[in-house]
Structure formats: C-alpha cells, structure tokens
Amino acid sequence: MLRIIAAIVFAIVIVAPACPCLQARESKVPTVDYLKETDAQFDARLAWWRQARFGMFIHWGPVSLKGTEIGWSRGTKIPRAEYDNLYKQFNPVKFSAKEWVLIAKDAGMKYIVITSKHHDGFSMFDSDYTDYDIMETPFGRDVIKELSEECRRQGIRFCTYYSILDWHHPHYQPYSHGGPGEALPDGQKPDFNVYLVFMKNQLAELIGKYGPLGILWFDGEWEKNWNAELGRDLYNYVRNLQPDIIINNRIGKGRHGMKGTTKGREYAGDYDTPEQRVGAFQADPPWETCMTICRQWAWKPNDNMKSLKQCLQTLIRTAGGDGNLLFNVGPMPDGRIEPRQTARLLEMGKWLTKYGASIYGTQGGPFKPGTWGASTRKDNRIYLHVFAFDGESIMLPAINKKIVNGSLLTGGKVKVRQTDIGIMIDVEKQYRQDIDTIVVLELDGDAGDIEPVSLP
Numbered sequence: 001m002l003r004i005i006a007a008i009v010f011a012i013v014i015v016a017p018a019c020p021c022l023q024a025r026e027s028k029v030p031t032v033d034y035l036k037e038t039d040a041q042f043d044a045r046l047a048w049w050r051q052a053r054f055g056m057f058i059h060w061g062p063v064s065l066k067g068t069e070i071g072w073s074r075g076t077k078i079p080r081a082e083y084d085n086l087y088k089q090f091n092p093v094k095f096s097a098k099e100w101v102l103i104a105k106d107a108g109m110k111y112i113v114i115t116s117k118h119h120d121g122f123s124m125f126d127s128d129y130t131d132y133d134i135m136e137t138p139f140g141r142d143v144i145k146e147l148s149e150e151c152r153r154q155g156i157r158f159c160t161y162y163s164i165l166d167w168h169h170p171h172y173q174p175y176s177h178g179g180p181g182e183a184l185p186d187g188q189k190p191d192f193n194v195y196l197v198f199m200k201n202q203l204a205e206l207i208g209k210y211g212p213l214g215i216l217w218f219d220g221e222w223e224k225n226w227n228a229e230l231g232r233d234l235y236n237y238v239r240n241l242q243p244d245i246i247i248n249n250r251i252g253k254g255r256h257g258m259k260g261t262t263k264g265r266e267y268a269g270d271y272d273t274p275e276q277r278v279g280a281f282q283a284d285p286p287w288e289t290c291m292t293i294c295r296q297w298a299w300k301p302n303d304n305m306k307s308l309k310q311c312l313q314t315l316i317r318t319a320g321g322d323g324n325l326l327f328n329v330g331p332m333p334d335g336r337i338e339p340r341q342t343a344r345l346l347e348m349g350k351w352l353t354k355y356g357a358s359i360y361g362t363q364g365g366p367f368k369p370g371t372w373g374a375s376t377r378k379d380n381r382i383y384l385h386v387f388a389f390d391g392e393s394i395m396l397p398a399i400n401k402k403i404v405n406g407s408l409l410t411g412g413k414v415k416v417r418q419t420d421i422g423i424m425i426d427v428e429k430q431y432r433q434d435i436d437t438i439v440v441l442e443l444d445g446d447a448g449d450i451e452p453v454s455l456p
Contacts, residue, residue: 034239035232035268045244046270046286048157049214051361052110053319054352057161057290057328058100059115059297061122062086062137064333070298071119074167075178084132084168084181087122091138095335097150103337104156107345108352110360111157113217113326116144116206118161121168121181125210129201132168132181148210157214160206164199164234164251165220171195173225192225200237207241218251228253228267235268248273248288260287274323278314281321281368281452288324289314293341299330305340308347309435315348315359316385316436320374322364351435355409358383358438366450367396373436377447383409384425384439389432396423397453401443409438416441 037045063070065086066078074083104112117123123133125144134143144160151158166172168181171194184190207213216238221231231252238247247270249255254267260274262285272279272287279287291314294303306314311327318325329345331337352359362376362383369375372394373387386394398421406416412431416439417424425439 031240032236032243034236034243042270046246049111049246049324050286052157053324053359053362054107054109054315055111055113055157055159055288055324055326056104056107056109057113057326058331059118059161059328060143060331061115061118061120061124061298062090063120064092064299064331065089067300068298069296069300070115070330071163071167072177074120075176080178080181083120083178087132087134087137089138090333092331092333092335093139095139095141095143095146095331097143097146098154100147100331100337101150101154101156103342103345105154107349108356109156109327109345111159111214112147112151113159113161113215114144114147116160116162117166117202119163119165119167119177119220121163121166121172123202125206127202127205129198129205144206144210158210159213159215159217160210161217161219162203162206163220164218164226165223166195166199169195169198171198174223196230200234203234203238204241207238207245211245212242213245215246215248216251217248221250221253221255226253231268246270249285260289278317278369279321279323281364283322283364283452286323287321288326289318290326290328292328292330293344294330297328297330299332299338305344308344311344311348312351312435313387317369317374319359319362319376320364320369320385355436355438358385358409358440363448365452366399366447368452368454370455372455377450380443380445380447382441382443382447384441386425386427386432386437386439387435389427389437393424393426396425396455398422399450401445401447401450403441404444405442407440407442409440410436414439 059070061070063086068077074080116125121132123130126135126142127133148158167177170180170182170184171190173190173192235247235251238245249262249269249272252267252269254263258275260272262269262272272285274287274289276291278289294305296303315325329337329341358376362378365375365377367375373385376383403416403418406414408414408431410433415426427437
C-alpha cells in the first residue's frame, strides 16, 4: 500500500510542474553552512578515512546481464528500450551480502562504496520515489539494505555512490545515451527543478534508511546543467542530513577531468578523485584513486585482470603519495563477485596481513614515489617500499633526522649508511622481493616532520 501511495506521489511530481511547496521544504533543509568548517573539524571528520587507505568500489546493476559498461552502454551498445527493461530479468539469486563483505574484509579493505544509482537511473535500493528500482526485479530484495546491515555486523564502513546525472528520468536534461526512459505527457516540458527534488529525496532516503554512511560518492557533475552553486547547495543539504559524512569533489564543478584534482577551494567536496590512475604526491587536499581490478567498471566476461604485482604496487604507490585506493569489482549477473577477482583480492589481503603496518594509518613520504618505489611513514618510522634497485643499492636524499636502526620488514639483512649528503641502502639480491622489498628506518624523532623530497 505504501509503495502505491509513493508511486502516486512520484507520478504527481513527474507529470505536474515543480511543486512550489515541495521546493520550499527542500530549500529549508540546510541550517548550517558546512563549507565554513574549521581545519580541525575537517581533519577530525576525515580521520577514519585517511587511516583506512584501502576500500572496495562496486559497480553493479541489471546491465551485468549483458556484460557491457554500466550507464555508458545505454543507447550505444544496447538500444535504450532494451537496456531500460533489463531489470525485468535481473535475478541475482547467488547474491550474499555476508560473502561480499567478508571478501572485502579478507582483502584488507576498510570500507565499501556501491552504486546506489548510476547514470542509467536504476536504483539498487527500495525507493519511495520511483518504481525503477531493485524491488521491481524478479529478485525483489533490497541490496543496499542487506549490504549496509552486513557492513555494520562485520565492522566495515558502508558508503554509497550516487550519480547526479540520470539519463532515465524524464525531467533530467540534457538527454543523451538514448534520451529519457520515460516520456512526459503531451504538453509537458522537462523541468530540472523537479529532478532536483527527486534527487534530494533519494539522498535523504539513502542516509535515513541505510545510514549513517561513511561516504556519499557523487559522480556525473560534468554536464552543463550542473554548476558550482548547485554543488555547494547539495553539499550543505547532505551535510545537514548527516554532519559527519564525507563527500568527494564530484559534487561540485571544479574537477580537472580524469586527473581528478580540484581547481580551487571555492568548489564543494572534501577530496580529489583521480580515475584509473594513481594521483600525484599530495597531502592537501586529500585524494583517492578509483581504479578497476579489470578494465571495465561493470562485469565483463573474460575481462583483462591486473596481476598481483600491479595491484599491490598500485596500492603502495597510492599510499606513498598520501592517497587512498578505491579498488573496483563488478559482480556477475548471478550476484557473485567473480571467483578470479576474489582470489586476487585475497592475495592482496594475505600480503596486507604481513605488511599492513606499512600502509594503514601512515602518511605518504618523505621520499616521493618514483620508478624506484615509494615510502610511507608513521611516528618515528619510515617504510621504504623498493620496487627496483639501481645496481647493488639505492641512494636517498639526506634528511634532518638521525637513523638509529634499519631492518627489512620482508625478511633478511640490510645495510644503512647515513651521511650529510644522503642515505645509502644496500640489500643483497637474495633478500630482494619481486613485488616490494620493505626497508624500515627507525629515527630519533617524528618522521612526519621531514619535508617531502623526490629522489634524483
């Protein structure tokens, strides 16, 4: 009965011009300007995320039935009408939230971000504002609800992705990738304000029904209908619903494309989002690389998967640059994360069980990442992650701290010589690791005080 009433309400909003009373109610939600928070408040809010370093990204939806890219294949590789009706066949009976979270946990990941709504407009949760959602599939189970509850049970932070653009909604403009999924009645014209109300209502659902959320990961801000003012308004709307939530820079309009860096502090968003590449060394603003374990975001049969070496060195370079890695999997149509992807993630987890102290809770530097490897630091320790030695040794620039001890976290012996002009690290070939040789330098003071420097 409630879904019938909600559908009627939604139909009224869609068919009629934007309701002034509803818009007024939405505009009154923000009461605090969270864009003016202090540096101390900002650091406290992002503290858990910076400590975590490693999270799981999940792109999933009815499109997995076709093995093509989520959102982008609508109206291109798959005709719009066919794409929009895939949900009628979507029945992932092997989905297990418990298994997914356990995989993430065993991989050493500390948070999960799943697509609650991608550009194709399909909601993976039980929404009162649309019938184009998971409850209308043959599966008929609320994936977001089950996953959020399981994350809490297993101690993993639950987060959601949400696309600002929606190529299915009739009031969203501009139309692309096949146009809107629903047609407006004759005489009705698209009204973007109606879509804004719909979007805010869904975001309130996500936070109210499945929160508190660790992160709201926005996307799709690049189209011309979105601007910096709308980004600031939406940022404050979400923060007023949940003050401690973290929001990426794709809510604003200041992103430098796939590079992911933000043009200036006047744009909304808490951290940068380099895509399919490791970000450059950067402590401020914070950043998070989003990258696929294979090539496609959504599941693709026989997709080219990264080697263990590529996966681990990506994570290490990211931590060494003072960033986080949000590593993506695309579950299969039956609801399972592909076994070979699971196996690769568990290999990463096995490595992190041994050497996670050099990743979690660390700060990037003081030696910036390069072809040689990367470094992380915590308290009085520097962790040198060496990928390649130049001959028998590696030469590091001088630092303003005394090295009191050197050791190999990965096992074996290391010789450390410190002079006024630099630091010489010698590791015999028998103790070098193919993926990462980890040298630990213990100092007579805090490693965080050292100014970051690049190797020659």
